[in-house]
Amino acid sequence: MMRASSILVPRPEGLFCPPGGFYVDPVRPVARALITHGHSDHARPGHGAVLASAETLAIMAARCGAGFAGSTETAEFGQPMRIGEVSVSFHPAGHVLGSAQIAVAHRGLRIVASGDYKRAPDPTCAGFEPVACDVFISEATFGLPIFRHPPAADEVARLLASLKLFPERTHLVGAYSLGKAQRLARLIRLAGYDRPLYIHGAMENMMRLYAEAGVDFGAIVKVSTTERHKIGGEIVLCPPAALGEIWSRRFSDPVTAFASGWMRTRARARQRGIELPLVVSDHADWQELCATIAETGCEELWVTHGQEDALLHWAGTRGLKARPLHMVGYGDDGEAEPA
Amino acid sequence: MMNRFASLLDRLAYEPRRNGKIALIADYFRSEPDPERGFALAAMTGALRFRNAKPGLVRVLIAERTDPVLFALSYDYVGDLSETVALLWPAPRGLNRPSPGLAEVVETLQRLPKTDLPRQLADWLDALDETGRWALIKLITGALRIGVSARLAKTAVAALGTLSADDVEHVWHGLAPPYTELFAWAEGQGSRPENADPVPFRPVMLAHPIEDRDFATLDPAAFSAEWKWDGIRVQAAGARDGDGNPLTRLYSRTGEDISGAFPDLAGALALDATIDGELLILREGRVQSFNVLQQRLNRKQVSAALIADFPAHIRAYDVLVDHGEDVRALPFSERRERLEALIAHEHDPLLSISALIPFASWDALAAHRADPSEAGDDAAAIEGCMLKRCDSPYLPGRPKGLWFKWKRDAMVVDAVLMYAQRGHGKRSSFYSDFTFGVWRPAEDGEELVPVGKAYFGFTDEELAELDKYVRRHTINRFGPVREVAHGADGGLVLEIAFEGLQRSSRHKSGIAMRFPRISRIRWDKPAIEADRLATLEALLEPAA
Ligand SMILES: [Zn+2]
């Protein structure tokens, strides 16, 4: 049997597959790239050929322009395809619209590169499907047992309760523009909120893309420059960085909320001056990480990025071989450490 | 439910605005039944104590349930024990047990033998969610610091109906948790609680700082002047209880009962009056500086030795209730006569009257203020003058035009802006907390050393300019903090006003500033011309 470490090899550009001649989520331009999902730390422009799900390709085109790669090819979920000497298949990762895990099989050995993933239900993207494998490659963004994400619907209920308590104050909700904002918007609708939802201009194209993919957001209004101070008692979704920027000052007496897995700890929320922390994440929490690793039946765990120490220790206590890949350049998808 | 109380505390911990806090608490009181809300009120007013629950117990419980490496990594990341345990606690899945009520927790803890506590606490932690566990641990270990004063909680009770916070204050000390009759009264469902406290707190009257331009409009003949003492403002309320025994209680200016911290006053005074005054430390008849008082305030345990070393004393300047008669509506001049008679009659070494300063013109008063040495031995504890209109009634809060404080000129120093941090609430998009430093000798020339932090003193326009300056001159970021360019060839000079300086081993510069604020932004001044540390050292107060 072939050694897993010669099927996928960490390199500065990203994870490289020598027998297949491709990289997974490379951070530098390469000839052939397989992309797990559309977040900018995983999906970068300038590659020769890109293979990704149809949704991920659409997201990349919307964010980087139609010529983001020399050529593109659509991967269908669950359909094995041959690349060089290996067999490759894409499987839903439950992270954002179009997000995939990539399974690479070669001479009886299967490795799954899971990209970013979560197990909590999300009405805006296909749910994670566990894939049996010998080696599972996981991120560890929330790789500490203190990270337990509550049901997202409960957090949205807290937002709506706050709006009821302070009906005259605008609720500014920081949420990453790809994935988080759409999930929140949809959950807010599912909770029965029927007023228009206001959005920051930077979110417009991703909201439209999700809407075209069939996600129903109801009435969406882009906040215009002139009338910010006139909006009172509404929900306004904006990129997290905008909460600390001059943009946010025009609203009269807003409640600042931030939807992120990092809001689990008080110090982090206070540091950012957040009044209403909402613990909503598009990454797996500790229990989801552990459960998923166990579910794949893998004998070996590789950790790409995040807080790997605790996860490696846990794997050791379970008799799993585990090693960190120390991949650089990931974790900048809006749930990164605040700058 | 404990969970409801926990989510209230959680929300309060992030709410910077007073009105926001009141709205949150009132909303909670409205939606929670008795006795739950009453115990919540008790928790917020500091009326609950649990002797047996210690942080060590919580550590033992979590160690029995978690991998030590995972605990250590988590604690290191979170930094707070209650929060780490709350997040890490392995709640059993599918546990079909309701989460405990707050009343149940309080009542159980009061009767539970110490040996049963670990098992009981673990059962509760199993049944609660993360926020509930956090609140429970904070509550029982007495670490409930949520930025809510007793006064604020009482204001929220009043907000349930048409009462004022003062109405609640008047009946407060006759009541005990869970305050059922208080809530009924506040909601208009019941009558005023009968067992009114014989010695309630009465809200204090506060002064406005006087501005130079005010003098032109004020007639010196209409005012009375006295020294402003640098101690802590207290209200001593004394009366006879139902059995005819003297009862005295000491309150802070916000209405916290501080009798326990000053048994040498509360236990010894036998007033039949409520007086307003300054708590000072008096050694051999001589008033000590605030630094000395601070040393007593810093001690948690009030021992006989502490009392002997730091004897407390009240310098009285007003009377609110005189032998059962509420005299607050009388003019100041009449209250003053009553106070003089009262202090003379008491003839108690724990009490003295704050002397009036005779003056004919504002200039004459300015001369007294500039040189308080005429107060003799007590001059070290004088921080300026108080001006009170002779016809002013005693009104709660800070009414306009009646009382003024005229402080001695603050000290100022020119310092250089070094770091800035974003503020909270309304200011969260502004860099509004400023760390500044002065020059001191270094190996190769001079370096800036931080000497303090200021977050007020500027106007909104100035704040906007400072914010813009910080954003344009950032050279480093550490989380919410930005390092602003500072050095011999560039930097912004801030004129800092402050009330005093003390030596401090906790500060890199070796000094700590009292009450620093930005008095002027010196856009014009080169950084190299800012003050030297030696200048500040020369201003140090003599060690107490
Ligand atoms: Zn991602």
Ligand SMILES: [Zn+2]
């Ligand atoms: Zn990522």
